[in-house]
Amino acid sequence: MESSSLASAAPSASGSAPQAAEIVFDAATKRYPGRPEPAVSSLSLTIPAGEICVLVGPSGGGKTTAMKMVNRLIDITDGDIRIDGRSVRSLDVNDLRRGIGYVIQQVGLFPHMTVAANIGTVPRLLGWDRQRIRARARELVELVGLEPDHDLDRYPAQLSGGQRQRVGLARAMAADPPLMLMDEPFGAIDPITRERLQDEFLRLHREIRKTVIFVTHDIDEAIKMGDRIAILREGGVLAQYASPDEILAAPADDFVARFVGADRGLKRLALASLGDVELEPANGSAGGEGLRAPLRTSLRDALSLMLSHGGGSLTAVDDDGRAVGTASVELVSRALSGKGPVGSGGRGGRGSAR
Amino acid sequence: MLAQTVIPDFGGGGACVTQNRTFCWDWFSAHWGDTFQPALLQHLALTGIAVGIGFAIAFSCALVAHRRAWFERPFSGVSGLLYTIPSIALFQLLVPVPGFGLTWVTAEVALVSYTLLIIFRNVLTGLREVPVEAREAATGMGFTPRQTLWRVEVPLALPAIVAGVRVATVTVISLATVAAYIIDAGLGAPIFHAQQTTFKTEFIAAGVLAVALALVADGLLVALQRGLTPWARRRAA
DSSP states (O other), X not given: OHHHHHHHHSOOTTSSSOOOOOEEEEEEEXXXXXXXXOSEEEEEEEEXXXXXXXXXXXXXXXXXXXXXHHTTSSOOSEEEEEETTEXXXXXXXXXXXXXXXXXXXXXXXXXXXXXXXHHTHHHHHTTOOHHHHHHHHHHHHHHTTOOHHHHTTOOGGGSOHHHHHHHHHHHHXXXXXXXXXXXXXXXXXXXXXXXXXXXXXXXXXXXXXXXEEEEESOHHHHHHHOSEEEEEETTTEEEEEEOHHHHHHSOSSHHHHHHHOTTHHHHHHTTOBGGGSXXXXXXXXXXXXXXXXXXXXXXXXXXXXXXXXXOSEEEEEOTTSOEEEEEEHHHHHHHHHSSSSSTTTOSOSTTTTO | OHHHHOOOOBTBSOHHHHTTOSOOHHHHHHHIIIIIHHHHHHHHHHHHHHHHHHHXXXXXXXXXXXXXGGGHHHHHHHHHHHHHSOHHHXXXXXXXXXXXXXXXXXXXXXXXXXXXXXXXXXXXXXXXXXXXXXXXXXXXXXXXXXXXXXXXXHHHHHHXXXXXXXXXXXXXXXXXXXXXXXXXXXXXXXXXXXXXXXXXXXXXXXHHHHHHHHXXXXXXXXHHHHHHOGGGTOOOO
């Protein structure tokens, strides 16, 4: 009874609520009075519904400005931004913001509200009734990996940094918005927790499929999180907008090449796993000797294994430990130099790499 | 009205009173009903009205100054000036003002003027110390400025606000004894009377009651703050 009413009371992630929105930046420009250079110059890009678009670049690149123009925390000077075809300028600013999930680096949980009340913030603004809000908070707390019975009535000061960021994420998703803005959401968290939160968010995103605009200054995080990456340079000029694999394989110019780093080949290898490439047939000696690695091993890790063990090849094995094929340093190198994405999948690779 | 009819039985009465010993409990309990209880209640009323009106003025002005920073200086200047005027001087300054005279209004106006600076400063500081990220999150999620103020900023400023009210209350309880210069009310009345007659028991009883009132009021405000800010107590992770 309890669980069935819960399911019907809350628009769950898979429910009928608006799933995801397409976002179009149409020559969006931000100029501040008294400054010759715009903060964002005529930014045009389209983010397909349900994808994660990472805005990345050095400080002064206008990535946060570009993001805040979407929920009008910063007003657009010229051009437009459209969410599912509707200009952000045409909506009441508070209605617009209530329809967009918003996560910031400092989390910004309300210290005087419990976890449940924090998560219920936007639903309360939208006038949901108490029970529905409570049920939604419970559902979301569970979704982000906290314990409803233990954590719903705690205050932010009683949580760890990672737990707070999870609650911040749950709060942003509370009213099931079709779009989420995330401003360096994992920036202030220790590296181990950050990696776990990144992985969990990617898994979560595969379920909820919201459109996400994600701001970071960390190119590795951008490569890991993004379906598409928009690299902005000083003055808010778009340097390149493409999938992580394309950016690593073919940087548009020197700026992008320098920004992604000299090790971009290795970074690109991390995007694909042994299962994504065409392996050489397993040779007959499928015995005990030789290097073995599971199919889900990334090409980068496979290369590292081969180099550090002195052998030029390794045997890829499936989950049951059966040899599936052989990978060699040459094969990995060929995968990199080939046109098209690394491997055969062409799915941006990030899910399969981990 | 009751206090002025009571003349301590100084010179009559028992041995304790005739010898004017430090404290005569019998005399105190005999005059609780006609002197001290009414004086205590009057004192409470003087204080409650002054802090109530002072809070309403100072809180509203602090909200204005929170949105319009230029307002802070003039209000701080005026209330700061009032705060520095010696209390006896202020009471005497106000008496000749038309419409004031030797009335409760005069007493309250003077007492209110001592609460303004303290409460104004505390409210404003409390509002300004609200974490920037909480405010940014509120705006980003679609709170109107009014909703941000009442649902986020004011609740988070409560500890500072109540702290200001505590200081103002204790100050007013102390200053209200001086109001007996112009009105025959409050715990100041028996104190002044005892000063003239040098009768120790009346002097000590009224003084101790004033101190006790201040302590109890302060304690109640601490309890109020705890009740209003449950989040501030739970820190342990």
